[in-house]
Amino acid sequence: MDRIVSVAPSATSIVQALDAGDRLVGATAHCEVADVPRLGGWLNPDLDRIADLDPDLVLTNDQLQADLRDALRDDGFRVAHAEPATLDDVLSSFRTIGDAIGLPERGERLEERARDRIDRIRNVTLDGKDRPVVYCEEWGDPPMAAGNWVPEAVRVAGGRYPFVEPGDRSRKIDRPAVEAADPDFAVVHHCGAGEPSTRALVEREWDLDAEVCAIDDSLLNQPSPRLLDGIERLASIVSAVDPAVEEPSVAAGQ
Template structure:
């Protein structure tokens, strides 16, 4: 059986398929998907690269249908209506809505099944759990700093979904949004009362191109401000594991200095 033709309308799904070694199955992606490091994407179907079919919320579904995909990948509640519209076009859709860190990791295996690489999906999920276990061991029994994570700055929004889990997995406390809840506008007074030890800024769509002073100069912020590439925290893709590891080293640098030294001996 030939490899399935896949159209990914979600950047997180595209990144996950690439991590599964399935980038060559992608015949269509959105303008927001990043395959710069996957030069062979689309080559299994005789294409130099996948066709860009529009934005992640407003793709051209007629163009998607013309690509004759076996499956269209969508993700997040914001794409649920889009998933329905794809089905109305007669397209088979694999829609996933991860809300927590566990959901995101389980989703790696699910995406493997979606694109005909189930074993690769299971391996990717197992690797992710192993990485989380290693972080947990490194930060165990250490004081947990209180952390405020900002996903959007106008208005300021405290990050939700899997970010509270990511902070906890990295050895921090996150009293602003419960894991699995959507990101929401934050009350500055609530941040002041929580008195965070660290502020992490990962503005959606801005990468790491945010001046930390724009947050640090607020009269309700009194903590070091760290800017992290938003792709490491805002996407339920394998990049999220790098995000957890980055946070853990930020919160507990001594723990990883010791661990890294042990690895070298």
């Protein structure tokens, strides 16, 4: 696939990790990629501009883009779509996108390296019953406890996450539920917040005896290789360790 349009930041990151960023001819304003036309937001891209770019393939990702996927297909575009909900889904999507863009060996290798990296993080984080409780907040108004792959990310990082089951969508949560869980750590990663900040949580004055920190939202919210960086960051917070393992990317020709 020589001409790829990505309307999902996660898909854009995966394409770049596959060393195929030079095939991108368009992306949304939320994608971190240089020198390609911007097509608007990830939920409402400009379909006419996409048509003008004449892509061989359009990449979408997440349940929230299912309607967009259908609209693109109805307009005659070839679309590769993924809806990762668990950590395993995220890692499998590296191979799926590799297949979709005609680079199956790179996709397989990227997935393998990501799984190896997860295993290495597990090997240096806490084990057993004394895992600290971690509260991860994806949105602030109303407060939402992060779901999907985040509960598993916390587990890999050495923590315990009693707020949402792995694979379930993020959900609204209230002060009594968070206080009752008595978290040791509270991690703020509000979607689209820009500069990471703990202000929204701190200003609520919840009665928490927790270490509060903020990290870039893409490190936990984006189902891409960035998530591996996020899990390492969690491990440094929750388990006070530095896994110090390499970025899960593939070199050209591998």
